[in-house]
Amino acid sequence: MVDGRVSATARTILRLSSVVAGLLGWHYLAVVVVKDGGVLASPLEVLARAYEMTVVTGELYPHLFASSMIFFYGFGLSLIVAVPLGFVLASTRLAWDYANPWITAAYTAPGVAFAPILLFWFGIGTGSKVAIVFLACSFPVLLNVYHGMRVVNREYVELARCYRLTRWALFRHILLPASLPFILAGVRLAVGRGLTGVAVAEWFGASEGLGYLIFFAGQTLNVPTLFVGVAVFTGLGIAGFEIVRQVEKYATPWLAGGPWK
Amino acid sequence: MTTTRPVLELRNVGATFPGTGKEPVQILTNINLSVREGEFVSIVGPSGCGKTTMLRVVNGLMPASSGEILIDGEAAGQVGDQLLMGFVFQAASLLPWRTSLKNVLLGLEGRVHDGRDADEIARKYLDLVGLTGFENHYPHQLSGGMQQRVNLARALAVNPRILLMDEPFAALDAQTRSFMQLELLRIWTQTRKTVIFVTHMIAEAVLLSDRVIVFSHRPGTIRAECNVSLPRPRDMDTKSSPQFLDLEKQIWKQIEEEVRDAGGFGQS
Numbered sequence: 155m156v157d158g159r160v161s162a163t164a165r166t167i168l169r170l171s172s173v174v175a176g177l178l179g180w181h182y183l184a185v186v187v188v189k190d191g192g193v194l195a196s197p198l199e200v201l202a203r204a205y206e207m208t209v210v211t212g213e214l215y216p217h218l219f220a221s222s223m224i225f226f227y228g229f230g231l232s233l234i235v236a237v238p239l240g241f242v243l244a245s246t247r248l249a250w251d252y253a254n255p256w257i258t259a260a261y262t263a264p265g266v267a268f269a270p271i272l273l274f275w276f277g278i279g280t281g282s283k284v285a286i287v288f289l290a291c292s293f294p295v296l297l298n299v300y301h302g303m304r305v306v307n308r309e310y311v312e313l314a315r316c317y318r319l320t321r322w323a324l325f326r327h328i329l330l331p332a333s334l335p336f337i338l339a340g341v342r343l344a345v346g347r348g349l350t351g352v353a354v355a356e357w358f359g360a361s362e363g364l365g366y367l368i369f370f371a372g373q374t375l376n377v378p379t380l381f382v383g384v385a386v387f388t389g390l391g392i393a394g395f396e397i398v399r400q401v402e403k404y405a406t407p408w409l410a411g412g413p414w415k
Numbered sequence: 416m417t418t419t420r421p422v423l424e425l426r427n428v429g430a431t432f433p434g435t436g437k438e439p440v441q442i443l444t445n446i447n448l449s450v451r452e453g454e455f456v457s458i459v460g461p462s463g464c465g466k467t468t469m470l471r472v473v474n475g476l477m478p479a480s481s482g483e484i485l486i487d488g489e490a491a492g493q494v495g496d497q498l499l500m501g502f503v504f505q506a507a508s509l510l511p512w513r514t515s516l517k518n519v520l521l522g523l524e525g526r527v528h529d530g531r532d533a534d535e536i537a538r539k540y541l542d543l544v545g546l547t548g549f550e551n552h553y554p555h556q557l558s559g560g561m562q563q564r565v566n567l568a569r570a571l572a573v574n575p576r577i578l579l580m581d582e583p584f585a586a587l588d589a590q591t592r593s594f595m596q597l598e599l600l601r602i603w604t605q606t607r608k609t610v611i612f613v614t615h616m617i618a619e620a621v622l623l624s625d626r627v628i629v630f631s632h633r634p635g636t637i638r639a640e641c642n643v644s645l646p647r648p649r650d651m652d653t654k655s656s657p658q659f660l661d662l663e664k665q666i667w668k669q670i671e672e673e674v675r676d677a678g679g680f681g682q683s
Contacts, residue, residue: 317524317573327521331512407553408555
């Protein structure tokens with residue numbers, strides 16, 4: 155414990171003051187230092203533009219909807235594929251050794267670089283965008299599932315042997331819960347990577363979506379709209395993290411608190 | 416009659432580890448031991464002498480490299496998948512994602528098919544070890560002593576033929592340890608299980624056991640046996656009786672000689 159016991163209210167105040175300080179700094183930079191709305195929009199300008207896009211014209215919603223759909227398809231598909239695949243790879247050494255070079259290559263290579271190839275293959279439609287997001291999300295999940303399974307305490311596995319648990323019970327009651335924190339950490343990473351994937355996918359020849367909105371606003375020097383797009387992406391990222399955090403809280407209650415309890 | 420036939424019999428049992436060189440390392444050699452129904456047997460010896468390995472071999476966690484193990488007169492391998500032994504680990508073997516109750520239920524998983532029956536059994540043993548009211552606590556919410564109580568309850572709940580205990584109190588502070596020894600005496604009196612108890616504390620072995628077995632230095636084999644005829648029930652006062660102190664000294668001498676024979680204290 156570095157800073158002793160801090161009450162929940164104090165921590166909330168700390169977080170809020172950090173946000174306010176950041177916004178004030180931004181505002182100062184935009185209004186006093188840069189003084190050019192065509193380069194840096196102030197938070198108030200962005201807020202005004204956001205109000206316009208959501209309440210007055212409602213032009214933001216189709217973009218938000220399009221991006222969300224692509225994210226959920228790609229992200230969901232990656233969980234469906236990567237989680238079981240990670241378990242399989244972790245339980246058979248041979249399969250892992252065989253697949254490892256490709257997984258490492260695909261994980262470490264910049265995913266963005268693959269985007270044009272996928273667009274080339276799948277055309278400029280939903281398919282290619284979902285594929286980009288799927289690839290972006292899959293590898294962090296896959297690797298975390300695998301490593302989560304590999305670091306399960308040996309004693310727990312011996313315990314299962316002692317009490318003659320079946321292979322299924324070993325998986326269900328020991329391996330799965332033991333690796334759950336790792337899996338969820340992978341899912342958390344996948345949220346960030348998946349949103350990056352959405353932005354990238356929509357930069358290349360899309361006609362809607364937040365990525366397209368940002369790209370188009372950048373091309374037409376519409377700085378406030380550009381910032382609204384970025385802010386919405388950020389909001390989605392934060393929301394995604396928060397959802398995963400709530401899932402963690404519910405699914406791994408024994409980890410409550412961590413070192414700062 | 417089970418009273419005449421030993422519950423567990425080890426005949427010339429040996430065990431090896433794959434060593435760093437070509438030759439496997441001999442951990443145990445020529446172990447001959449027979450344990451009666453309801454007997455409490457402790458194993459003491461210098462550290463690294465293979466006490467824990469013997470428990471693992473008996474429980475089937477590790478194969479014996481030679482000899483045979485009989486349970487109720489039948490070869491252990493042939494007794495099949497029946498759960499014949501409960502194992503109490505040194506520490507940290509409670510699953511952190513399971514409450515006390517669920518940890519005790521682990522051993523009953525797939526064995527007692529009626530969930531309500533299993534639940535009842537688990538609660539009964541938690542009660543026996545004095546943890547009523549802590550059923551829904553997670554291990555991190557329990558003290559070290561309480562965690563070992565859950566550990567014990569889990570081993571007892573499967574109604575094992577033999578209870579194997581591997582230095583169960585090693586991680587506890589001295590006070591808790593003394594208290595847990597008395598608790599174990601109480602629980603053993605109530606359940607009358609056959610127990611094999613590994614410890615490096617001679618006083619603990621003498622206080623609890625009907626018989627103390629002294630292991631030699633590696634490769635471990637039985638160097639001496641010592642019957643403990645102290646009257647039961649035993650309590651804290653037993654530890655200060657002249658008979659107790661005499662036994663303790665006797666066993667200590669055996670270990671001391673063993674360590675000397677093996678090349679001195681500095682080497683083990």
